Amino acid sequence: MSREGLDVVVIGGGPAGYTAAIRAAQHDLRVLLVERADLGGTCLNRGCIPSKALIHCAKVWRTVQLAHQCGVKVDNPQLDWDAMQGWVTRVVQTLRRGLQTLLMHHGVAVTKGEASFVNVREILVETPTGSETVTASTIVVATGSRPLPLPYEEGAPVVTEEEALFLPQLPCELLIVGGGASGVELAWLFSTLGVKVTLVEMLPRLLPSMDEEIALGLQQQLERQGVTVRLATKVTRIATQNGRAAVHTETGEGWVADLVVLAVGRRANSENLAHLGIPLKPNGAVEVNEWQQTLVPSIFAIGDVTHGSGTAHGGMAEAERAVKGIVKFLAGEPLPPQAPDFVVPLCVYTEPQALKVGLTEQEAQERDLAIKVARFPWRASGAAMATGETDGFVKVIAEAKSMRVLGLHILGADAVNLSGEAAFIVAHGLTVEQATAIIRPHPSLSEGIGEALWALAGMPLHIAKRPERGRREWQNECSS
Amino acid sequence: MSREGLDVVVIGGGPAGYTAAIRAAQHDLRVLLVERADLGGTCLNRGCIPSKALIHCAKVWRTVQLAHQCGVKVDNPQLDWDAMQGWVTRVVQTLRRGLQTLLMHHGVAVTKGEASFVNVREILVETPTGSETVTASTIVVATGSRPLPLPYEEGAPVVTEEEALFLPQLPCELLIVGGGASGVELAWLFSTLGVKVTLVEMLPRLLPSMDEEIALGLQQQLERQGVTVRLATKVTRIATQNGRAAVHTETGEGWVADLVVLAVGRRANSENLAHLGIPLKPNGAVEVNEWQQTLVPSIFAIGDVTHGSGTAHGGMAEAERAVKGIVKFLAGEPLPPQAPDFVVPLCVYTEPQALKVGLTEQEAQERDLAIKVARFPWRASGAAMATGETDGFVKVIAEAKSMRVLGLHILGADAVNLSGEAAFIVAHGLTVEQATAIIRPHPSLSEGIGEALWALAGMPLHIAKRPERGRREWQNECSS
Numbered sequence: 001m002s003r004e005g006l007d008v009v010v011i012g013g014g015p016a017g018y019t020a021a022i023r024a025a026q027h028d029l030r031v032l033l034v035e036r037a038d039l040g041g042t043c044l045n046r047g048c049i050p051s052k053a054l055i056h057c058a059k060v061w062r063t064v065q066l067a068h069q070c071g072v073k074v075d076n077p078q079l080d081w082d083a084m085q086g087w088v089t090r091v092v093q094t095l096r097r098g099l100q101t102l103l104m105h106h107g108v109a110v111t112k113g114e115a116s117f118v119n120v121r122e123i124l125v126e127t128p129t130g131s132e133t134v135t136a137s138t139i140v141v142a143t144g145s146r147p148l149p150l151p152y153e154e155g156a157p158v159v160t161e162e163e164a165l166f167l168p169q170l171p172c173e174l175l176i177v178g179g180g181a182s183g184v185e186l187a188w189l190f191s192t193l194g195v196k197v198t199l200v201e202m203l204p205r206l207l208p209s210m211d212e213e214i215a216l217g218l219q220q221q222l223e224r225q226g227v228t229v230r231l232a233t234k235v236t237r238i239a240t241q242n243g244r245a246a247v248h249t250e251t252g253e254g255w256v257a258d259l260v261v262l263a264v265g266r267r268a269n270s271e272n273l274a275h276l277g278i279p280l281k282p283n284g285a286v287e288v289n290e291w292q293q294t295l296v297p298s299i300f301a302i303g304d305v306t307h308g309s310g311t312a313h314g315g316m317a318e319a320e321r322a323v324k325g326i327v328k329f330l331a332g333e334p335l336p337p338q339a340p341d342f343v344v345p346l347c348v349y350t351e352p353q354a355l356k357v358g359l360t361e362q363e364a365q366e367r368d369l370a371i372k373v374a375r376f377p378w379r380a381s382g383a384a385m386a387t388g389e390t391d392g393f394v395k396v397i398a399e400a401k402s403m404r405v406l407g408l409h410i411l412g413a414d415a416v417n418l419s420g421e422a423a424f425i426v427a428h429g430l431t432v433e434q435a436t437a438i439i440r441p442h443p444s445l446s447e448g449i450g451e452a453l454w455a456l457a458g459m460p461l462h463i464a465k466r467p468e469r470g471r472r473e474w475q476n477e478c479s480s
Numbered sequence: 481m482s483r484e485g486l487d488v489v490v491i492g493g494g495p496a497g498y499t500a501a502i503r504a505a506q507h508d509l510r511v512l513l514v515e516r517a518d519l520g521g522t523c524l525n526r527g528c529i530p531s532k533a534l535i536h537c538a539k540v541w542r543t544v545q546l547a548h549q550c551g552v553k554v555d556n557p558q559l560d561w562d563a564m565q566g567w568v569t570r571v572v573q574t575l576r577r578g579l580q581t582l583l584m585h586h587g588v589a590v591t592k593g594e595a596s597f598v599n600v601r602e603i604l605v606e607t608p609t610g611s612e613t614v615t616a617s618t619i620v621v622a623t624g625s626r627p628l629p630l631p632y633e634e635g636a637p638v639v640t641e642e643e644a645l646f647l648p649q650l651p652c653e654l655l656i657v658g659g660g661a662s663g664v665e666l667a668w669l670f671s672t673l674g675v676k677v678t679l680v681e682m683l684p685r686l687l688p689s690m691d692e693e694i695a696l697g698l699q700q701q702l703e704r705q706g707v708t709v710r711l712a713t714k715v716t717r718i719a720t721q722n723g724r725a726a727v728h729t730e731t732g733e734g735w736v737a738d739l740v741v742l743a744v745g746r747r748a749n750s751e752n753l754a755h756l757g758i759p760l761k762p763n764g765a766v767e768v769n770e771w772q773q774t775l776v777p778s779i780f781a782i783g784d785v786t787h788g789s790g791t792a793h794g795g796m797a798e799a800e801r802a803v804k805g806i807v808k809f810l811a812g813e814p815l816p817p818q819a820p821d822f823v824v825p826l827c828v829y830t831e832p833q834a835l836k837v838g839l840t841e842q843e844a845q846e847r848d849l850a851i852k853v854a855r856f857p858w859r860a861s862g863a864a865m866a867t868g869e870t871d872g873f874v875k876v877i878a879e880a881k882s883m884r885v886l887g888l889h890i891l892g893a894d895a896v897n898l899s900g901e902a903a904f905i906v907a908h909g910l911t912v913e914q915a916t917a918i919i920r921p922h923p924s925l926s927e928g929i930g931e932a933l934w935a936l937a938g939m940p941l942h943i944a945k946r947p948e949r950g951r952r953e954w955q956n957e958c959s960s
Contacts, residue, residue, distance in 0.1 A: 053866040078553040094865060311921070313921050388567075424901060424908075446896075461499060461503075
């Protein structure tokens with residue numbers, strides 16, 4: 001069987017792929033989405049969503065354990081890992097069903113099967129019941145990524161960051177290799193659930209993409225709750241020892257754990273493209289231009305396949321761009337150069353959460369920018385005080401001369417939900433003065449952003465600042 | 481004793497007053513703040529902060545009761561009202577101490593005493609140990625408001641909305657008169673804690689300042705959790721009946737409750753100004769211009785005293801304006817006309833929370849604006865699904881022709897923390913296209929704002945929309 005007359009075939013039904021498919025359909029294009037496994041990709045099935053659902057369960061566990069502080073007494077709190085897995089399953093299944101309905105409503109045809117390129121316009125789709133060839137004017141590759149492996153001795157209890165979310169039971173001692181967002185979230189999650197966790201990172205710091213101060217704050221939080229963190233420590237060998245995993249490192253330090261989780265990064269699923277002559281980066285990621293177009297003009301690539309490891313929302317934004325490009329391409333219009341002006345927030349869904357929007361202090365320094373930095377600690381916030389979630393701070397970075405906000409970084413409860421506000425400030429290039437000009441509710445966490453901005457302007461409201469000029473002598477006299 | 485040489489005397493140490501005092505000090509002005517009771521005013525001592533702290537305790541109680549859904553089992557959950565009051569006390573005391581330190585650090589002199597005007601430049605401050613007269617070039621009146629009373633039979637168990645936060649014990653049955661933000665929050669709070677609550681409102685709807693659809697959604701939530709809501713029902717008499725309160729209404733319906741809470745609005749504390757010839761509105765509120773200046777050019781008024789009942793953050797924004805005005809005034813500069821361009825968010829801290837930013841649909845209609853409206857339900861959000869908090873929706877209102885966003889309204893968990901994002905969109909007059917152009921993290925509640933905006937643009941991503949044009953026939957053929 002062969003299918004023709006398609007405008008777009010999207011390969012991969014993760015967040016990038018399904019966004020591209022829906023957007024293309026909304027532009028009246030004929031779209032086929034090919035997905036080899038479950039709709040929703042890594043994010044919905046093995047990544048962000050199950051991890052956030054589990055993290056929610058861990059937060060409930062934590063709330064229950066601290067409830068007495070707020071006048072709620074309970075006896076005998078017990079953690080039911082199977083029931084937590086049930087919560088995750090319900091969340092994932094509901095969203096997956098929703099996604100299926102969505103694609104149908106938007107007029108996207110969906111085929112379950114493994115896609116491979118016959119040539120730049122023809123794709124072979126192998127389904128459980130047979131195979132078909134489809135041709136389309138454009139193809140969007142959204143095949144995602146998979147966890148990078150590390151070599152380990154056969155039989156050693158080792159799982160990937162994805163498998164770690166679906167363990168049959170909680171281990172007693174867990175060792176996580178890799179201190180990126182994924183490893184840090186897993187460390188927080190399992191440690192909160194009472195597992196003894198060791199987190200080993202090869203680099204001299206955790207969360208290399210985040211602002212260093214934020215990463216350090218989160219590391220201290222992990223350590224406070226009992227996680228052993230080892231930085232600048234390269235794992236050299238994972239062996240089996242009486243059914244457990246023995247982890248050896250370059251520094252000589254070693255551990256034995258019930259289970260090892262590998263969270264050492266991801267690799268683009270780009271094998272599909274090798275024989276088309278589309279160039280790949282060393283990590284396997286597909287090279288694209290600012291429209292997400294590959295070297296073959298009719299083939300676009302979006303999401304993790306273009307960077308190896310990224311965010312769902314980054315991939316979704318790339319999908320928007322790709323579809324705009326495809327519409328032009330199909331109309332025979334050129335794709336003019338455009339600025340890659342994405343401000344992609346990075347989030348770590350621990351407690352406190354970590355958020356990065358715009359440049360970190362280190363990135364600003366690398367660019368030799370003259371900057372000003374200010375912070376606001378949550379312990380000075382009425383909103384944070386009322387809920388007792390006072391760990392962390394807001395950090396704002398502005399270009400010293402123009403006072404344009406370059407970066408906003410938050411360590412704190414609910415930081416992720418402040419990302420929209422932060423993104424407007426950074427992406428619109430607002431000055432500190434412009435960014436302080438809105439009225440933020442009192443009490444609210446949004447005030448924390450306002451306070452950090454005011455602090456940068458030298459006029460903090462809810463944090464003390466010794467006046468450089470001012471009236472201290474007079475005040476002393478007066479208040480006596 | 482007499483004190484001279486002051487640039488500003490601020491009367492009232494609530495959020496408006498202390499903001500004015502700190503800002504004035506930051507402008508190198510000599511500032512005296514006079515507060516008759518506790519620093520922090522109604523908001524910190526008897527309003528927003530204790531109410532939010534108690535609401536947090538109620539949310540913990542609710543989390544514990546639903547914890548089994550997330551794999552956390554507990555036996556015998558018990559509510560300890562005294563311990564909840566202890567939580568509130570600790571939060572309030574910590575913030576009050578912080579405020580005291582802040583004022584000191586910023587160089588603001590603070591006197592505890594009752595202030596009254598001798599004349600437009602002279603103020604008599606009566607303290608427990610004596611009295612003094614202070615003169616200042618400018619005076620900021622930030623005396624706040626107090627709960628409006630309703631007549632009731634002597635001895636009937638009736639408290640104000642402020643006293644309701646500090647009850648010695650939880651009643652079994654509570655009747656709340658007044659369905660504004662305060663009454664609705666109290667209804668949610670006590671009902672969540674297991675009290676049988678009746679909420680009686682004179683107007684035909686709850687929350688008259690919020691978008692009607694949001695108010696209705698919150699009403700339904702209250703009713704689902706067992707609150708009896710009576711609208712268009714005027715309370716005529718509150719009598720004593722065997723130590724309980726018998727509440728009579730114009731509609732003939734009546735209730736007997738252990739306690740009645742009056743949340744029927746507030747009255748400006750403006751008596752102080754009567755003999756200065758400063759005009760007051762019928763509700764006692766002080767009339768001011770757009771610089772918060774009264775008819776007496778050296779006297780400014782901010783916060784609840786200028787509107788009878790308002791928000792802390794509104795008062796704080798007025799303080800900013802007043803201090804800018806005072807700086808000009810003291811320099812002999814004119815105060816030029818300026819637009820009262822405040823976008824003051826309104827929040828209701830229930831579960832789900834309610835947020836208003838910009839125009840409601842009703843306000844847009846009253847102004848005869850041609851508008852477009854779209855909604856996004858939280859049940860379609862991955863972030864909301866992961867935490868199970870799927871009640872409510874985002875509603876966005878744009879001017880039909882320009883597609884500028886006029887209003888953003890949210891009913892949903894954590895709505896308040898999305899206010900900054902909403903405020904930037906509305907206050908900056910962004911179009912729907914501009915407002916969709918930032919990248920919002922997936923999963924996050926911020927996406928809900930993005931989805932509602934996309935829906936308004938006719939391109940929803942995570943909600944189904946039958947394509948008006950489109951490929952349904954083709955799709956049907958294709959997906960078979």
